[in-house]
Amino acid sequence: MSIVQEDLAVAPGLTWGLRAVTEAAARAAWDCIGQGNKCQGDRAAIDAMGDGLDRLGINGLLVIGEGSQEESPRLYSGERIGDPAQPPRYDIAVDPVEGTSYLAKGMTNAMAVIAMAPHGSLFDPGPAFYMEKFAGPPQVRGLIDPDSPVEEKLNVLSRTLGKKVGELTIYVLEKPRHRDLVERLHRAGARVALYPAGDVAGAVMAAIPNSGIDALMGTGGTPEGMLSACAIRAMGGEFLGRIDPQLASEKLAVLEQGMDIQRWWRCEELVTSDQVHFCATGITTGLLLEGVERCQDSEKTHTMMVSGTTGERQFLTTYHRLRKAGAD
Structure with a gap:
């Protein structure tokens, strides 16, 4: 029975199919690393991911896409696959x-990412572009009060993980909006891992026990x-999230849709649904994944696959044979 014919609830093989989609996108974006044009790399990855989804033969709705149809003619939010x-x-x-800007600059943590779940199970953020987040490992699930001060969150992490606050490492995006957060983390004695991009990588690592990242905090x-x-x-x-508009226009659009910007969503x-499938393939080498490496006759990719149906996570290194020019 093919992946297309199986129900998602009993199809852990779907994750394996999705990895071909993210690997194709990452390989397509490789040529644009450090070339200074973020749109070029994004377009190449969008086309490759779209082609991959078409080949997979699924029937779905893009809840989280590349903006509106006016912004992206392919893989836009609301598009039917x-x-x-x-x-x-x-x-x-x-x-x-x-991490389109950082791909163009040849910087760390750029990757191609996709997730899939049964229809109706993903929250639709509408016009909300920014979200404040907390991510942590299974040990702290249900124990974090998202409205509590940073210092209290650190204390909960310390008690639950059996570490001194000074041994905790918190992943934070290196943005001006996080200056106060970083200062408070440092004053409390915690270590801060600052990265210019890649809060998917930071959040995923925070959820993996003993990864070297104990939590992610901040707005992305x-x-x-x-x-x-x-x-x-x-x-x-x-994982905890709160809609956190950063621009007046975004805040107005969010409020017009009746979204509560004070509420934290668990x-x-x-x-x-826990019947969710996730894949990410590195484009440039980062904290979570190695980037694409091109050799004379092959390309190496590094992909993380997570299946909610089995609870398994896998890291896969694949060598893709390059077709020679003129070959059939």
Whole structure:
């Protein structure tokens, strides 16, 4: 029986199919690393990911895509994948290049990411582009009060993980909006891992016990937050998210849709089914994944696959044979 014919609830093999999609996107973006044009790399990855989804033969709805149809003619939010005459079976979240600006600069943590869950199970953030997040390992699930001060969150992590506060490492995006957060973390004695991009990688690592990252805190993209929530739901970790508009126009759009910007959403509310599948392939080498490496006759990719149906996570290194020019 093919992946297409199986129900998601009993199809851990779907994760294996999705990895071909993220690997294709990462390989397509490789040529644009350090070339200074973020749109070029993003477009190459979008086309490759879209082609891969078409070949997979699924029937789904892109809940988290590349913006509106006006912004991206392919893989836009609301796009139907597969037969539009049939009701969607899956909700899909994609980020063909997580970290487009940093891909263009040849910097760390760029990767291609996709997640899929039964239709109706993914939270639709609408116009919300930014989200404040907390991510942590399974040990702290249900123990973190998202409205508590940073210092109290550190104390809960310390008690639960059996570490001194000074031994905790918190992943934070290196942004001006996080200056106060970083100062408070340092004053409390915690270590801070600052990265210019890659909060999906940071959140996923925070959910993996003994990864070297004990938690993620701060505000980043909402699409990245939803992708992180999918992976963390599958792994049984902790993820909390609050819509956190950074621009006046975004805040107005969010409020017009009746969204509560004070409410913290738990992982189980953002992703209501545990039958979720997540894949990420490194484009540039980062904290979680190695980047694409091109040799004379092959390309190496490094992919993380997580299946909510089995609770398994796998890291796969693949060598793809390069077709020679003129070959059939």
